[in-house]
Amino acid sequence: MSFSDTFDPSAPTGVTGTGSAISNREDLLDVLTILAPEETPVLSSSNKERASSTFVEWTVDTLAAPVTTGVSEGADVTSFTDKFSGRARLGNYIQKFRRDYMVSDLQEAVDSVGPAKVAQAEAKAIRELKRDIEATLISTNDRSVENGTGQSYGLRGLGKWLADGTTVSGAPSDVPAAFQTPQGSNHNGSGFSETSFNSQITEIYRQTGTTNSLMLVADTALRREITDFARLDPDGSGAGTSIRDVNYDGNSTTIKLSVDLYQSDHGIVSIVNMNPDCSPDTTNKDVGYLINPEYFGIAELIPMGSTRLPNLGGGERGYVDCALTSLVYHPGAHGQIAALS
Numbered sequence: 001m002s003f004s005d006t007f008d009p010s011a012p013t014g015v016t017g018t019g020s021a022i023s024n025r026e027d028l029l030d031v032l033t034i035l036a037p038e039e040t041p042v043l044s045s046s047n048k049e050r051a052s053s054t055f056v057e058w059t060v061d062t063l064a065a066p067v068t069t070g071v072s073e074g075a076d077v078t079s080f081t082d083k084f085s086g087r088a089r090l091g092n093y094i095q096k097f098r099r100d101y102m103v104s105d106l107q108e109a110v111d112s113v114g115p116a117k118v119a120q121a122e123a124k125a126i127r128e129l130k131r132d133i134e135a136t137l138i139s140t141n142d143r144s145v146e147n148g149t150g151q152s153y154g155l156r157g158l159g160k161w162l163a164d165g166t167t168v169s170g171a172p173s174d175v176p177a178a179f180q181t182p183q184g185s186n187h188n189g190s191g192f193s194e195t196s197f198n199s200q201i202t203e204i205y206r207q208t209g210t211t212n213s214l215m216l217v218a219d220t221a222l223r224r225e226i227t228d229f230a231r232l233d234p235d236g237s238g239a240g241t242s243i244r245d246v247n248y249d250g251n252s253t254t255i256k257l258s259v260d261l262y263q264s265d266h267g268i269v270s271i272v273n274m275n276p277d278c279s280p281d282t283t284n285k286d287v288g289y290l291i292n293p294e295y296f297g298i299a300e301l302i303p304m305g306s307t308r309l310p311n312l313g314g315g316e317r318g319y320v321d322c323a324l325t326s327l328v329y330h331p332g333a334h335g336q337i338a339a340l341s
Contacts, residue, residue, distance in 0.1 A: 038127055040134035041217055041272045042158075042291070043298070049327065051299035054146075054153055056325050057091035060179050088176045092325040093143045094301045095155040097132050099125040102317035118316040122306055125320045129304065135278035137298075137326050138217065138289060142172065155325040158289050159280050162186065162328075162336045175331060182207065185290070185335035192340045194229040198264050200290060200335045205266035207332040212267040214290050219274045221286040222337055226262070226271060286340040295333035300324045 061084070101121040108117055140159030146152055156172065165171035167186040184203035187196055204212060218226065262269040274288065281287045302323035309317050328334070 038131065039273065039275050040130045040278075041215075041274070042137045043130060043134045045215065045293065047293070047297040049297055049299045051094060051301040051325065054094045054301070055091055056094065056299045056327065057089050058327065058329060059087055059089050060330055061087045062178060086178065088179055090175060090179070090328070092156050092327065093145055093153045094323050094325045095136060095153055096302070096321065096323040097129055098319055098321040099129045099132070100317070100319040101125040102315055104315035108315060122318065122320065126304070126306070129320050129322070131275065131278060133322070133324070134275055138274070138278060139280050140170070157280070158291075158326070158328070158334075159336065159338070161331050162289070162334050168336065168338045179330060179332060181331045181334060181336070185332070186338065188338040190341050192225060192337065197226070197229070201264045201269065202266045204290065204292065204333060204335055207330075208292065212292050214267050214269045214292055216269050216271045216288055216290050217274045218271055218288040219279045219281065219285040220276055221284060222288045222340065223271065223273060225286070225340060229262070281339070284339065284341065286337070288337040290335035292333040295329040297327040297329070298324055299327055
């Protein structure tokens with residue numbers, strides 16, 4: 001009699017009947033594998049600040065254009081300039097995040113792979129909460145305010161903050177044009193190449209005036225496209241050779257074809273993988289954000305924590321939560337790649 005002849009999924013052990021297979025032991029390894037990406041590069045790398053309100057604001061300012069003409073001898077000062085007339089106030093709403101967890105009293109008592117106790121349920125909820133935050137930070141969501149009729153506070157995601165209204169539609173109306181992300185810092189559609197990527201970096205340099213250390217959070221298709229910058233076809237026209245140009249150490253047996261650090265004339269870009277489950281584009285996976293860490297941060301109103309609730313007889317339960325928002329100190333200091341086609 002074979003094992004399949006005696007297997008009954010409705011039986012407590014899955015095996016029923018008689019025969020030689022009835023005494024076979026199960027081989028269940030004490031290994032639990034979670035098949036889901038967990039990295040949260042934007043959340044993990046951001047500077048953290050403390051918030052004290054549900055709406056966090058900051059001011060931005062700019063300098064007047066340089067003047068190259070001289071002043072005549074003996075000329076009096078007859079007009080005066082308000083040096084603060086160009087200031088603007090930007091802001092973002094706090095968003096509350098929560099994940100609940102529970103474990104039945106019977107499950108708490110049973111030995112299991114993993115294991116599957118309340119402490120592990122709590123830890124899993126925290127991991128899920130971090131992914132929720134990451135997906136929201138890089139989303140195209142606009143900010144929203146609690147209205148008492150079902151609409152909750154919501155933070156504005158990077159996809160909305162960095163929209164310029166032309167290259168990427170939907171620029172936020174509350175951000176003055178002088179402080180919006182310039183069209184040249186964004187790419188949307190076909191024609192993405194090493195040349196256009198360098199142009200984005202250069203435009204960001206023109207806004208900040210410093211050689212920036214940027215971080216490109218790239219989805220899978222975009223990451224592969226940038227890896228192909230190692231080919232001799234920098235303008236993406238297809239006219240160049242398709243032979244890959246690499247530096248090879250004769251003492252090594254490994255040729256590295258990925259790009260983790262891209263050095264341009266106007267800044268160094270660290271390229272990190274976007275969590276594919278958090279991507280705002282679930283179809284093409286070709287989006288990315290050029291983030292300048294000096295002009296981006298997170299403000300926490302409620303730090304991440306866990307709260308246990310009373311056990312009413314069914315088992316241990318609780319929730320993890322936090323409340324935070326993103327701080328895009330100057331949208332012009334960043335850029336985005338909204339799509340490659």
